[in-house]
Amino acid sequence: MPAAAGKDARPYRLGILGGTFDPPHLGHLALASLCIDHLALDELVWIPTGQSWQKGADVTPAADRFAMTELAAAALAGTPAKIRVSRMEVDREGPSYTIDTVRQLRDEYGPQASLCWLMGADQLLRLHTWHGWQQLFAHVHLCTATRPGFALSELEGPVREALATRQADTHLIQCSPSGRMWIDQTLAVDLSSTGLRQRLASGLPADDQLPAGVAHYIASQGLYRPTSGQA
Numbered sequence: 195m196p197a198a199a200g201k202d203a204r205p206y207r208l209g210i211l212g213g214t215f216d217p218p219h220l221g222h223l224a225l226a227s228l229c230i231d232h233l234a235l236d237e238l239v240w241i242p243t244g245q246s247w248q249k250g251a252d253v254t255p256a257a258d259r260f261a262m263t264e265l266a267a268a269a270l271a272g273t274p275a276k277i278r279v280s281r282m283e284v285d286r287e288g289p290s291y292t293i294d295t296v297r298q299l300r301d302e303y304g305p306q307a308s309l310c311w312l313m314g315a316d317q318l319l320r321l322h323t324w325h326g327w328q329q330l331f332a333h334v335h336l337c338t339a340t341r342p343g344f345a346l347s348e349l350e351g352p353v354r355e356a357l358a359t360r361q362a363d364t365h366l367i368q369c370s371p372s373g374r375m376w377i378d379q380t381l382a383v384d385l386s387s388t389g390l391r392q393r394l395a396s397g398l399p400a401d402d403q404l405p406a407g408v409a410h411y412i413a414s415q416g417l418y419r420p421t422s423g424q425a
Contacts, residue, residue, distance in 0.1 A: 206307040207368060210299065210334065212241040212283070212292060213317075216254045217412060218266035219403050220383035221314065224337050228381055229312050230275045232364050233337065237262040237276040239265050239299075242281040244290045252416060256284045265407030289402065293326035296333040300372075308371055309334040315344045316386065318377075319321070322350045333358065335367050335374045346377075392419035400424060 209229050211222065218240075226238055242263045244256055253259075263279050270277045282298060283290040292311070299309060311334040313321075318338045321327050330336065349357065362374035385403055393400045394412070397420035401409040412418060 197315045205369065205371065206303065207236045207338075208299070208303055208307055208309070209233060209235040209238040209310045209312050210241060210296070210415070211219060211238060211312045212243065212295065215240070215259050215263045215266070215401050216252060216387050217259070217262050217390060217404065217408055217417070218233060219345075219385050219390055219408070220405065221383045221386060221403075223269055223405060224268060224381055225312055225314060225381045226270060227273065227309065228339055229269075229337055230273050232378065233308075233310055233376075234364075234368055235275040237278070238270070238273075240277075240279045241283055241295060244286055245288065258411075258417060260284055262408045262411055265411055266276065266405045268407060269405045271293045289325075289326045293324075293329050293333075296330055300333040304373060308368055310337045310367060310376075311312070311335065313338050315340040318350060319350075321353050328352075328356070331356075331373045334372050335362075335370075335376065337367065337378075339378045339383075341384045342382055344379075395420055 209226070211226055213222070215222070229235060230238060235348065240263050242256065242259050260279070267277050267279050283295060296309065296311065303309060311330065313336065315338060318336075321336075325328075346354065346357070357373070357375050357377070360373065360375040362376055365375060367374055367376050390400050390403060395418055404412070
């Protein structure tokens with residue numbers, strides 16, 4: 195928890211990296227590192243989803259995903275930001291709605307802190323399907339790193355409209371509590387957890403796309419094993 199800022203002090207800057215993390219991969223680390231640098235974050239919290247209401251029951255148990263997220267987060271040791279992993283969604287009963295999470299974090303960090311929800315382009319493309327997505331801006335900034343081949347024209351109309359009125363540079367993000375959108379188009383990483391699960395289920399190696407600790411955990415726990423009849 196940050197100390198209370200004085201009248202002239204800059205806001206405390208929290209980055210929030212939420213997701214299913216099934217599994218966490220090098221794309222997540224690249225996004226985290228980029229945002230720590232560009233947004234000058236004081237702290238980055240990873241928040242694995244508890245009950246993923248959009249993905250149904252076909253999700254690796256929360257205990258495994260939380261353990262893998264801790265191993266991925268450990269790979270950021272030595273960065274300027276404090277790194278931690280939160281159980282708030284894993285321990286919360288019922289579906290994991292992002293709006294509930296950001297409300298809780300705003301209550302914890304106070305009205306002046308700059309809270310930034312970090313996401314990849316795939317999440318931004320689905321933003322209009324999130325429960326209460328337009329209410330997020332009352333609590334956080336939305337900060338996105340795109341992937342190769344992404345175009346803003348792919349965004350659904352309501353999200354494009356929000357971007358048109360809310361897009362800001364990093365300075366404004368750093369100095370204000372919430373309500374803005376920032377998009378970085380320099381991160382040339384095109385990885386997805388879905389693709390990694392499919393690769394592993396087909397018996398193909400994926401260690402070059404995973405943090406070393408996560409790759410070891412997957413192997414030791416027998417996660418994402420090849421499906422019957424495949425190599």
